[in-house]
Amino acid sequence: MKTFPHLVACEHCDSVYERTPLALGQLARCERCDAILYRASRLDVDRWLALTVAAAIVFVMANVCPVIYISFKGLHNEATLWASAAALAHGPAAPIAVPTAMSIIIVPFLQISLLGWVLMYARFGKRAPGFERAMRMLVALRPWSMVEVCLLGILVAVIKLSGFLQVAPGAGIWATALLMILLTLIANRDIHWLWEITEPARSAEEVQA
Amino acid sequence: MTGAVSARRLGVVSCHACGLVCQDTLPQEITPQAAHDPHVPGSDAPDNADRGRSYHVDCPRCGAPLHRRRPNSIARAWALLLAGLIFYIPANVLPVMYTSLMGKGSENTIMQGVIEFWKSGSYGIALVIFIASVLVPCTKFLVLGVLFVTSQRRSRWAMKERAKLYRMVELVGYWSMLDVLVVAVVAALVKFQGLSDIEPRIGILFFGMVVIMTMLSAMSFDPRLIWDGDTE
Ligand SMILES: [Zn+2]
Ligand SMILES: [Zn+2]
Numbered sequence: 444m445k446t447f448p449h450l451v452a453c454e455h456c457d458s459v460y461e462r463t464p465l466a467l468g469q470l471a472r473c474e475r476c477d478a479i480l481y482r483a484s485r486l487d488v489d490r491w492l493a494l495t496v497a498a499a500i501v502f503v504m505a506n507v508c509p510v511i512y513i514s515f516k517g518l519h520n521e522a523t524l525w526a527s528a529a530a531l532a533h534g535p536a537a538p539i540a541v542p543t544a545m546s547i548i549i550v551p552f553l554q555i556s557l558l559g560w561v562l563m564y565a566r567f568g569k570r571a572p573g574f575e576r577a578m579r580m581l582v583a584l585r586p587w588s589m590v591e592v593c594l595l596g597i598l599v600a601v602i603k604l605s606g607f608l609q610v611a612p613g614a615g616i617w618a619t620a621l622l623m624i625l626l627t628l629i630a631n632r633d634i635h636w637l638w639e640i641t642e643p644a645r646s647a648e649e650v651q652a
Numbered sequence: 653m654t655g656a657v658s659a660r661r662l663g664v665v666s667c668h669a670c671g672l673v674c675q676d677t678l679p680q681e682i683t684p685q686a687a688h689d690p691h692v693p694g695s696d697a698p699d700n701a702d703r704g705r706s707y708h709v710d711c712p713r714c715g716a717p718l719h720r721r722r723p724n725s726i727a728r729a730w731a732l733l734l735a736g737l738i739f740y741i742p743a744n745v746l747p748v749m750y751t752s753l754m755g756k757g758s759e760n761t762i763m764q765g766v767i768e769f770w771k772s773g774s775y776g777i778a779l780v781i782f783i784a785s786v787l788v789p790c791t792k793f794l795v796l797g798v799l800f801v802t803s804q805r806r807s808r809w810a811m812k813e814r815a816k817l818y819r820m821v822e823l824v825g826y827w828s829m830l831d832v833l834v835v836a837v838v839a840a841l842v843k844f845q846g847l848s849d850i851e852p853r854i855g856i857l858f859f860g861m862v863v864i865m866t867m868l869s870a871m872s873f874d875p876r877l878i879w880d881g882d883t884e
Binding site: 444445446447448450451452453454455456457458459460473474475476477478510511513515516518520521522523526527528529530531533534535536537538539540542543546547575576578579582583586587589592593595596597599600602603604606607608635638 | 656657658659660662664665666668669670671672673674675677709712713714715716753769772774777780781811812815816818819822826827829830832833834835836837838839840841842843844847848851852853854855856857860861864867871875876878879
């Protein structure tokens with residue numbers, strides 16, 4: 444099948460354009476529907492990988508450290524992200540614990556590990572084993588990653604509870620905030636160009652054909 | 653017709669997963685709306701529908717199946733939207749949370765939670781929860797409904813604005829998950845036997861389902877259908 448890597452089709456209205464190189468920080472918009480076609484990446488692969496490693500560390504901290512401490516009449520309690528998702532698993536609303544754990548823990552974990560895997564090889568211009576599947580999964584996972592909603596949820600919970608008991612933020616809340624920023628930087632970007640910088644030898648012929 | 657050339661006209665199709673523009677070797681009838689499209693040659697041949705079913709083409713780069721438009725886009729999107737709308741009733745009528753304080757227990761629905769915050773003077777939080785759990789889902793039902801109807805009728809009305817509306821729905825839709833996460837955190841924290849206890853209730857399950865169904869509905873809808881009336 445003939446492919447046209449120099450063309451780009453708008454995902455939102457199907458208009459076709461020729462790809463032109465962009466200056467740093469620029470983005471190409473669709474003339475017809477105004478959607479973003481692609482952006483110039485401000486990150487090279489090395490920096491991207493470094494941020495992904497940082498995200499992995501922060502992810503572990505966000506999951507291990509309690510996000511909130513509370514005390515009430517001399518009794519203390521704390522909660523981590525896992526504990527929060529698990530708290531839903533008790534009682535009649537139990538099934539909702541699964542999508543909750545997915546959106547705040549499992550999906551971010553998969554995004555970080557898949558990106559790390561792909562980028563480790565992309566540094567050397569290579570496609571990692573399972574590159575195709577990893578790239579497709581990264582696209583599919585993006586809408587289900589909800590760390591920012593989780594952070595707002597924690598803040599609302601703090602305000603809700605501070606009415607009748609003592610609430611103190613834990614290290615996990617800062618880690619979650621950092622994770623939100625790092626995930627936005629590493630996962631909410633155009634990953635299409637990884638296909639171009641890792642072009643394998645066999646499809647180079649197809650491009651010329 | 654605007655200045656830009658559509659992929660359909662060029663005889664190319666772009667991969668949903670990796671964005672690669674490929675030559676269009678798909679059979680004409682693989683998408684349902686192409687079957688009704690008088691501009692696509694061969695689409696009105698009666699026996700085409702059967703031949704197309706078993707035939708599909710994968711992206712040569714990433715292996716994802718290629719489609720001109722997402723398959724059964726509008727039918728699927730409608731079904732998921734209606735499911736979301738049905739779940740929205742128990743999500744609002746049934747309690748989402750049970751709170752007991754010093755032996756006194758009470759159950760709260762989403763709106764009662766908002767009102768409680770408002771009465772206690774936390775206007776900001778009341779507003780945030782109201783926006784995430786009432787305004788966003790209701791706007792989503794309305795906007796998606798309008799988008800589906802206008803696309804089904806191949807309307808050429810306000811196409812650019814409708815495209816923007818769709819992108820807005822995709823951008824803000826998942827914030828509705830807020831209430832589920834608040835209940836999760838609060839229920840995980842407040843567990844003081846006898847003194848105070850907070851537990852999730854069935855309403856939060858329905859509410860979570862509303863968020864998931866409407867997100868899936870928006871994803872099933874192919875925004876390119878908005879522009880398909882513009883082929884003349
Ligand atoms: Zn466009
Ligand atoms: Zn592809």
